[in-house]
Amino acid sequence: MGIDDPSCVLCGGEIESSCHLFFKCPVARAIWYSSCWGLRADKLHISSSSDIIKLVLNPPQALCLQEDQWHISLNMAHIIDEIWHLRNRTTYQEAQIDIFDSIKQIQLKFQEFSTLITLETLPTAQAKHLFWEPPPIGWIKLNVDAAITESFSTLAVVARDHKGTVIKVWSKLHQPCSPIVAEAYAILWAMQLANHEQWSHVQIEGDAKQCFDPLSVEDVPPDWSISNIISSILSLKICFVSVCFRWVNRVCNAATHATAKHSVASKMSLCCNKDNLPCAVYSACMDDCLHVPLF
Template sequence: MDGSCPLCNSDLESSLHLFMVCPFAKSLWFRSHWGVRIDLVAFGSTSDFVNFLLSPPFLVNQCLGQKEEFLLYGAILCDMVWKQRNQVLFVDVSLNVDGVSTKISCLFSEHNIPKGSTTYQQVPSSIQTWIPPPGMSFKINVDAAVGPRFSSIAVVARDRRGELVFAGSMKVNTTLPLLAEVEAIKWALSLAPAMGYDCIIVESDCQYCVHLLNDLAERPPWKFWSLCSELRSFLSVLDKVSVMWVPRQCNAVAHTLAKWSLSCNFFGPFDFGNYPACFSSIILEESRRAL
């Protein structure tokens, strides 16, 4: 080995280069929802970089939670860069900045559970299946599946008997998991006024997105600022509509439809009788449990 960086082959490998100077790493930093231009920050040593992760200058006036989120993202990014470096060096895989960026965002979404946030409704994590809505209300389950060039979002509306009211999927032009999840919630909220039920419950398994929409004191990332503000305003005038977090196992029907649509590149509303088999089986099983 000649000692050059295996990710760019343009400079000698070092910790500073690998995580901050390498074009591959710089691209990943810029794709974060902070849009970090890591090349504009001067690092004299790795300790400077650690201090940057612990106390980023652009978040100096933000709450501790924002800084903890950035530290989590930075730790995940560095781990993924190191793993990609080893795969290139020892397994001879090709660089895939889109795939790595998507994986970082997914891991960040999974691990970024807001601390001490109990201001919004959520289904207990001990619940293992979909629960029908009470009385004359109905539920809209939403989810997103992220691909290398675009994402798929799905919405599934059911009444208290578990009977299907509407199911559909849509292609969205983003590969950011959090943005795709928010777009799915936006679609569900746009359908709510025409449903005509006493109460509408939108369920998502993205806890961070649900937290952003319900906790008005939480400042959304700048990439989602406009969309989150729009949805918060929408929710403020829809007093019979709520957005709740549920565990993944309670959101299987929307999760399955989003994944199927992405893999088959098939989008749109689904008429009764032409649903994918993987989707229909979940609907039937959960409707039987609702009776």
């Protein structure tokens, strides 16, 4: 394809336009689906450059809690930027199209920028704790997360020991529900899994503050939509010698977030150990281990 050819350099199927390049092109659609919680870019009503700006600034129904809306906008901006750079690399450098590499670059940029933004908005004392921390010796920490699409949700659990070693990673498809309900079900599932594994001392950790406050802070009532789930979680405490619940910032929950996204993209459940982790999950776990003290 010549440099003056008006066809899309990524697919060659249509005349290149902003709408086609960023949303209708099969390559762009694959990147959106894998990098933005299973978003079907071809279903969006985009007909002009102003529509693209509006989409980024005011994304559709959030796939996370309202206070985390900025994550969606930040991720969308990185996706559009990567598609543009991929187009230019293909046009001017004759680079090969590598969708998986583009997805990896988006994930790395998103993680870097979101961490910087969070660090800038928190006091220094809090910023020091923006890394995953291992549990005490003899304890197992289970991080939990959930992801939402229009047709289903996914629950994810990552279990690690005091050295940061991954013991098991689980994810499963779940019925469509609100973010807070999905997060609560993820905590309940983590308790059930820990009981099945016969772990006696467990920490349950996640970034859904509305779910963890009723479990860890006295006199904080749960939202009505998760009250029954919270009751079920608390009833399982008798199965353990010790169990504690802890809310953490999203950047401390990256491995489980990557696991939930993997299940959204693949539409499959997952059960694996440290030797067969999906690439994105392995990368997130390795990043966490950079901050684990040597014993």
